[in-house]
Amino acid sequence: MLKELTQRTPFYDVWSKFVSKGDAHCVPTHVKQSWKRCREANVDPQKEANMMRIDQNSIRKRIDEHSDLHQLLQAHYKNVEKYFSFLPLSIFFSDRDGYILSITGHDRVLDRIKRSQQTEIIGSSVKEGIIGTTAPGICLEEKRFATVHAEEHYIRSIHWASCIATPIFDWEQNLLGCLDFTVTVKDAEKLKHLIPVLLNTANSIQFELSLKKKLEQLDLFHCYYRSTFDYSRSTLILVDERGQIIDLNRNAQEAFNVNSEYIKNKDIRSILGDKCNSEFLSKRFGGSKSFRGRTSGLYSTESIPIFDRSGNEVAFLLKLEKEKAPKVIPGGVPHRARHTFEGIIGTSPKMLNIVEKAKKAAKRGSNILLEGETGTGKELFAHAIHDESSYCGGPFVALNCAAIPSELIESELFGYEKGAYTGALHDGNTGKFELANGGTIFLDEIHTMDLSAQTKILRVIEDRQVTRIGGKYAIPLNIRIIVASSTNLEEKIERGLFIP
Known part of the structure; x- marks a missing residue:
């Protein structure tokens, strides 16, 4: 075996001094650290490489564990061989434990590796403790790119080789193994030009593995989304x-x-x-x-x-x-708005401006005052505002205050409990505020209401709750109040006939 070694390089003397005396002067740092680890592990630098090898079942199990990776490796092996067929080169992958699981390349280099190891290549180990300093050994130990040339190899029988290796990680940056390019020493200069190829190949494999994993996760997420969404x-x-x-x-x-x-x-x-x-x-x-x-x-x-x-x-x-069916007064009709802004006919700039303002007011949720002479469409606007607002899912309850006697207005608005007063309905009565809860109440001709009723309505507006006549408990309200008047309320306020 020794007579087949290539011609020694000047670095041979450096290697000899370290082997005999432990002198690591002028040795590259990554090689020096590896040599020291080999020395501490009692690796014999003069022995044949004689790699340790696992059995076929273990090899198959390790390959099956990362079948996607090995499919990608085979595809990339072919690409490298296709474009660099002129160079006697071997390419192999060893897993994170250092066992070679796949290899390809030029017969001359493969035969040289096999004779150096005196065993089958697949399943043999490249760990430092087994075959000393090599590029894949350093790569696996330090998890980084490594290059080892000629006498930088710790074991003399591998001095014929020059190799580069880089790690391959999974999508979570866990080490999967390393990829190695090996040539004979005489082709070492050419090997330097293959460093970008090696790195790009490893990066491409990592990217494809990561992409496949993300697609699997995306598919799993889609299944989860589909089942959660549909059911x-x-x-x-x-x-x-x-x-x-x-x-x-x-x-x-x-x-x-x-x-x-x-x-x-x-x-x-x-x-x-x-x-x-x-x-x-x-x-x-x-x-x-x-x-x-x-x-x-x-x-x-x-x-x-x-x-x-x-x-x-x-x-x-x-x-x-x-939404549930709207509330219905016994013997009456559902409380729903019957008009929308689309049903308001008018093309004059003034009318269009009023409609636009009403639409904006509808979306704000605040209480609204509508003023205008009788017959100008105040109730139509009240319906449309309700329909355009976030309260449109609730009831729309309208009350013409002018049509209700002053002594009955409070019972109509607030409702009353059973037996609240003589002549009251046997089961009590639900007031208009309560009927409108969750929606809109429209009080037309509000200016006709007496001051006593106005005061109580103001309390309802401030407290957002109503208590039935004869009742003990307040009922929380979530309503919008729209009021309308056919007279000028500012004048009535000045005369003390309306509470602002």
Whole structure:
């Protein structure tokens, strides 16, 4: 074996001094550290390499453990061999424990490796404690790129080789093993030009492994999303930032009688109507809003913004809940607004300006005063404001204060308990404020109300609660109050006939 060694380089004397005396002067740091580890492990520098080898079952088990990696290695081996067929080169991969699991290359180099090791290459070990200093041995020990040339190898029988090696990590930066390029010493200068190829090959393998893992996670996430999305008890619609439908769960498909594949990429307004605009989808909208679906009734809808990693809105999850039937007065009709802004006919600049102001006021949620002569459409505007507001899912209760005798106005507004006064209904009565809870109450001709009733209404507005006549407990209210007057209230305030 020794007579086959290549001609010695000047570094041979440096190696000899370390082997005989432990003198590591002029030795590259990474080689020096490896030599010291080999010396401490009692590796014989004069012996044949004679690698330790695992059995076939162990080899197969290790390959199967990372089958994706080995498929990628085979593909990259072919690419390197194709473009560098002119260079006698061996390429091999050893796992994190140092066992060579795959190898390819020029027969001349492979034969040289096999004769040096005196054993089969696949399954043999490149660990420092077994064959001394080599590029793959240092690479696995220090988890970094390494190059070892000629007499830098600790064991003399490998001085014929020049090798470079780089680690390969998984997507979590756990060491999988290392990739090695080996040539004979006479081709060492050419090997230097292959360093970028080695590094790029390893990086490419790592990227492909990471990509595959991320795709697997994405597939798993999609399965989780699909099952969670479809089997949620809520009615859910996912839309993009433009309002285009991305997905619907099963409840949404049933509620709106649509097929998810057919409705995807359609505008959300195609099923929720024109009120579901960009303002609603925006994160600036707080709380929920009610919509009357084009085919399936009234829904309370919450828009939940979805952000990308940069904090940009990229989608919205609409959570819809079917609203219960509106409250009905015994013998009466449901409390619902009957008019919308679309039904207000008028093209004059003044009318268009009033409508625009009313729309803005509707969205703010504050209480509203409508002034105008009798017959100018104050109630029509009250209906439209309710329909445009976030209270549209609740009842719309209207009361003409001028039509109610002053002695009955309080019982009409606040309601009363059983036996509250002589002549009261046997089971008591629900007042208009209570009937309007969750929606809008419209008090027309408010200027006709006496000061006593005005004072009590102000208390309701301030406290946001009402107590029935004869009742013990206050009832919390969540309502909007719209009042209307056909006279100038400022004049009545100046005369002390109306409380501001």
